[in-house]
Amino acid sequence: MKLKTKFKQTSLGSIPEDWESIAFSELCDITRGASPRPIHDWFADSGIPWIKIADATRSDSRFIDSTKQHIRSEGRLMSVVVHPGDLILSNSATPGIPKFVNIEACIHDGWLLLRKFNKLDKKFAYYLLINERPNIVQFGSGSIFTNLKTEILKNHTICLPPLPTQHRIAEILSSLDDKIELNRKMNKTLESIAQATFKEWFVGFRFPGYEKVKMVESEMGKIPEGWGVGTLKDEFVIVMGQSPKGSSYNEVGDGIIFFQGSTDFGDRFPTVRLFTTEPKRIAEKFDVLISVRAPVGDINVALDKCCIGRGVAAVHSDRKSYALYKMRSLVEHLRRFNAEGTVFGSVNKTSLENIITIMPGKEVINTFEKCVNEIDKEITTVPVIFLVIQAVPTIGYF
Structure with missing residues (x-):
């Protein structure tokens, strides 16, 4: 790739002049998951998959393909339903882990759902969130385990390259991840x-x-x-x-x-x-x-x-x-x-x-x-x- 030679000053320091300093809230819609209460009354042997943080941490894969638990199907009305292709981010217990969802499922309030991307390639967003995780998590709260409020991600500012550059970065890293998946x-x-x-x-x-x-x-x-x-x-x-x-x-x-x-x-x-x-x-x-x-x-x-x-x-x-x-x-x-x-x-x-x-x-x-x-x-x-x-x-x- 051609090296950048011209830079500009921003609140984040010097960045290539065709990049921009921008908050996540301007790049996508961010919503928090929800749970039917009390949640233990909703667990079932079948129904709709219930994504827990443990479903993300038990695998290094980019994807969540299955869950260990389900809730009754009617519980979806009191939760947030995610669909194949959605990008979610953990905000509690083990915060800052991005995952692509490969199944229709429900998420609790320990997850953030990112949709309606604007000027942001979704695959690039996944790798960007991995890269930015330490910077985001440091603003969390909690005596033992860090928790992230939705506003922390919304207000987090990043250096964003143009979409063609995002596509190239995502393509390279996805290729490496595909080899790991294999x-x-x-x-x-x-x-x-x-x-x-x-x-x-x-x-x-x-x-x-x-x-x-x-x-x-x-x-x-x-x-x-x-x-x-x-x-x-x-x-x-x-x-x-x-x-x-x-x-x-x-x-x-x-x-x-x-x-x-x-x-x-x-x-x-x-x-x-x-x-x-x-x-x-x-x-x-x-x-x-x-x-x-x-x-x-x-x-x-x-x-x-x-x-x-x-x-x-x-x-x-x-x-x-x-x-x-x-x-x-x-x-x-x-x-x-x-x-x-x-x-x-x-x-x-x-x-x-x-x-x-x-x-x-x-x-x-x-x-x-x-x-x-x-x-x-x-x-x-x-x-x-x-x-x-x-x-x-x-x-x-x-």
Whole structure:
């Protein structure tokens, strides 16, 4: 692209003379979502998808294709309906995350809806919001988690290039994101293969050489000879999270990465949004992370050493892949704890450690680890690539 040679002074500093300094309120309509009340009375097994912040943070994708919860269809009259192609922005819990909606759904007041774009390419707006997120979030309020008022985004001023430049920027970045989406789908396939292998070997008992192994009785039914029955604490070290002081939280990278609960969880790896300078409990790199407070049973993997809050437990093992797929095989068992607790489901350390499970022979575990760990290494590369692309200061150089 041709470099700009003439600049002008604005309230934001020096910018190319064909760019403009303009507030978001002049570029699109911004409305806030809404909820039928009380919301828990509206949840249903089917109906209209209900987009929560966790539906955005559990995936690095640009798109929201599905939700974990639905509300009754008539609830749409008391909420805000979004349609495929709409651009939304989180304004609470984990504020400043833009997402394109690929489904018809409803959004609560933790979301802003952007429509009727004027002088602003919608795809460019998505990347612009990612780039501007730190500048927008700093004006939010809240003692622990930052919340954004609608006026903060409306009044936020940005440097806007001409539409042809916006189109080119969006085209380049979309192309990169398309490659990431393709890799993500490939990773889903790899992950399915790994989980299917675990099920074949450790649930169906059809591991390499199984034909030569005698089946014997156990308290959990017939199992291969040499295997046993034990509890999770017999196989893994389980660390329950403990939240640091709220005053130690920050979003600027001071201290160590901090994950509070399932809101931070993604498809496989959690989203980094908070740090703490006073960590209490630590999960090591590639430890399995489990949500232990509503909802119980979500599973992620720590991409790096991190602090875990009271909504998370870490499962540590030298056999990382085996630990991951073993815990994923127990998800339905873990979900049962959602019925416990006075208000919200939860599971304590004793209950988690004492889950009874079949304990395979070490030789089979080691063979599985050697085989599947190579798949897991391939899967790990995608979020790293994504973070590198996000870090490129694209907007300011076109």
